[in-house]
Amino acid sequence: MTITRTQIRRGSLLAALLALLCSAFLVLPANAEPLPFEDCPTGRLCLYDGSQGSGTRVDVAEGGKAERDAGTVLSVKNTTGMWACMYGRPEYGGGLQTVKPGNGDEYVTAGVRWVVGSYKLVPTRALCFTGYERCQDGQVCTFAEKNGRGALTVHTPGLDAATGNHGSSYGPEVAPVSVFNRTAEHLCFYPNADYSGSWTQGATTYGAYVVLRGQSVTVPPPFTGTFRSHELVAGTSECQ
Template identity: 40%
Template sequence: MKITTVRSTVIAVLLTVFGAFAVYRALPAEADSWQGCASGQFCLYKEAGGGGAPRATGPADDTQAYQAAWDNVAVSVWNNTPYWACIYDGTSYGGALQALKPGFRDALSKGSVDLTGKVSSHKLAKSKAGCWTGFERCPDGKLCLFEEPSGRGAWTVSTADDPAYGTAWDNRVRSVWNRTSLHVCFYRAPNHTSTWTVDGRDYKAYVVLRGKSTTIPAPYAPTFSSHKLVAGTSGC
């Protein structure tokens, strides 16, 4: 009688263990969730753990504005590239950002800033520091004005004098890259007029020399309303 009881107990334990194992094997393996992201691709997913079909792009496909299907929806990410992946909650590399190291594969909530459901643009950079600048977008020979510091955010291009920015860019410029062959004089009012008063001194213009990129300091930014290009700074 005792032998039968022991035997029954052993069989029950084995069945319990086997049942647990069978349930475990029935669950999808973690690797099954992270699909569709080949080596060299940066992939965003709408589901946790890399679930669903990804938005997969290569190193040459930086995106400054996602289409509606992917704007502000991603919840997980796989940076399957040798570069740093820079993701932003604003278009044109603007707003809050995460810098994801090569090989990062996890929820967007695991970065330095939680961008779950907020990603609107991205780029790949050779170093982490490259995530904090967007000056590289400025074409050679152009004057580029940016809405955020360090060349980030919305931007516009000019090659000539502009006597009035109008509502589009008035009081918005926070950084500049002057890639023209001339110096640029920025003014507080339209038609290259008005002044700034700093420490009791009046300044007619803020100058960015040819070839220079800079974040404009206070009190000059963001107060520009016009600019002109000159061969010498005395022309300001």
């Protein structure tokens, strides 16, 4: 049988291709390590109890949240279209870490763990800095931290038989730092539990701190954390 030059060329090319394929297989590692967070499905905030996406994974859908019992979280991957807000304390309190869409984050640095106490997924990063949305229509809500963050107290107004005030009286454990008045009336706050007292700032004395209907506010000095009672009024002239 006569072997042509074309057949020789084809045989050489086939041998070269086989050699190339063999060399490619030889450089592949026997047990390739998975990339960090590669198991996180699209459209989820993945919470891991190990570093770099290791350990047990918990998936959170868009808009999900946990004000308490966030569990052990040492790393996260955010594959949603929302911002992930990670807080150092329950009820959106304490320190804040934000994770933009598509990013991951670590909560162990040099052996030091940053505790995740609560979290939520929101449309914009700005919404990570406030927790006022927890207050429902018709409620008076006070918060232990600025901008509606931290422990929330919902006040149910009652009628004080002695004073005739329609409002709430409470102790120092409530210590409001911010307020949301989602009622149809105005709020008059006082430093004493019996709807009385005043504050002095410089040469000015204040008999009540007023939050108008529908307003939210971080309470400024000297009023911060001093409220012990409040009443609901139709007009601010009715404040004591």
